[in-house]
Amino acid sequence: MRTHAEIVGWGKHVPSKVLTNSDLESMLDTSDEWIKTRTGISERRIAAAKETSATMASRAAFAALEVADLSPNKIDLIIAATSTPDHLMPSTASLIQDSIGATNAGAMDINAACSGFVYALSVGSGLIAGGSHQNVLVIGTDTMSRILDYTDRGTSVLFGDGAGAVVLRATEDVTGVLSSSLGSDGSGAHLLWIPGGGARHPASLETVQNRMHYIKMNGNEVYRFAVNVMTKASLQVVKDAGLTLDDIELFIPHQANIRIIQSAAKSLKVPIEKIFTNVERYGNTSAASVPIALCEAIEQGRVKAGEHIVLVAFGAGLTWAATVIRWGVPAVAPRLPWWKAILHRFRGQEAAAKSLARRTGRKIPR
C-alpha cells in the first residue's frame, strides 16, 4: 500500500505592525486608489526590528505542532521555504530547528521564491511517500520588508511579511498530497530578482550605492507569466490526481494580486466563490502566502475533511508549483490547552512551553 503525507497541523504568524496604503501615500508617489484597483491590496504586515524569517517561522511552527499534538523532538525534517533567509549561511531551517527544540530533525532551506512553500510541500511529501520520514515540518516564511526599496513604488506597495507552517505525517489512507507539479523557466530570472549580495555581485560599497540589494521587477511580464502558469499548473495537478476541476472544492492561490487570481479563475472557468483570497490584508508575503491563506481558510470553516484543495503558486526564478490535497483530518481552529505548557516544560521542551504560555496569556506555575 502506498504511503501518503497528510497535513495534520497548521499555524501562522504575522507581525503586529500594519502598513496601510495611506501610510504608503505619505512615503511614495502613490495612492490608496491605485494600489487597491491594480492589486486588491489595502494593507500589509511589517516585521518589528527583532523579527526575522526564522523567528516568525518558529512561532508559526509552534502553532502547527500544537494543532498536530506533536512534540518538536518527533519531527524528522524541517524544510523552510524562504528567499529572505536570516543569513546566507547557515540555513534558516537550522535556526528554526534550534529555536523550537526539534532535536531529532534534519533542516534545510528551499529557495523557489513565492513558489517555495508548494515546492517544499512536494519535497516533504515525497520523502514521506518514500518511507524514510514520518513527520516533516514544512514552513513558508519571508521578511520582504528587508529587501524592498521604499523609494520604488512599482515593488514596495506589493509585499508584506509573515510565516505559515504545516506538519506532514505519514498515513496509509489515500489522503493528503495526491499530486504535485513543479516548474521553472530560468530565462526569466532577471524579471524578478535581487541583483546584489550573492556570488555574482558580493556586497560592496558599489552594490549598496546602486541599490542592488533590493527587489527589481518587470511587473507586466511577471503578470502575464503568472496567469499562464497558474492555469497550466492547476490543470496538470488535477489531471494527475485523477480528478476534474469540478471535484475541487477550494483553490488557494498565491496571494500576489487579486487581478492575477481573477484572471486565472476566469481562464480555468472556476467560480470565484471557490477561490480563497486574503491579499487585501497581507499583500504578497512570498513563500508565506499560501500557508497563511490555508490557515485562514481553515479558520473561516472553508476546509472540510474529504474535500479536495488545489494550492498553486508562482514566483521569481521564474518558478511555479501546484498540488492537490485531499483533506483528511477535522479542520477546526485549535483550542489551546494552556496546561500543556507544563507538560512541555516537564519534557524539557522549554521553547514550546514558553510559546504556548505566551499565546494563551497564562503564566506557567513553577
Ligand code: COA
Ligand atoms: N502607485 C501609483 N502609480 C504607479 C505605481 C504605484 N504604486 N506603480 C506603478 N505606477 C504607475 C506606473 O509608473 C505607470 O505609469 P505611466 O503609465 O505613467 O508609466 C502606471 O502606474 C501603470 O503601470 P503598469 O506597470 O502598467 O501597471 P499595471 O496595471 O501593470 O500594474 C503591477 C502594475 C505591478 C501591479 C502589475 O504589473 C503586477 O501585479 N504584476 C505582477 C507582480 C507580481 O505579482 N510580482 C510578484 C510575483 S511573486
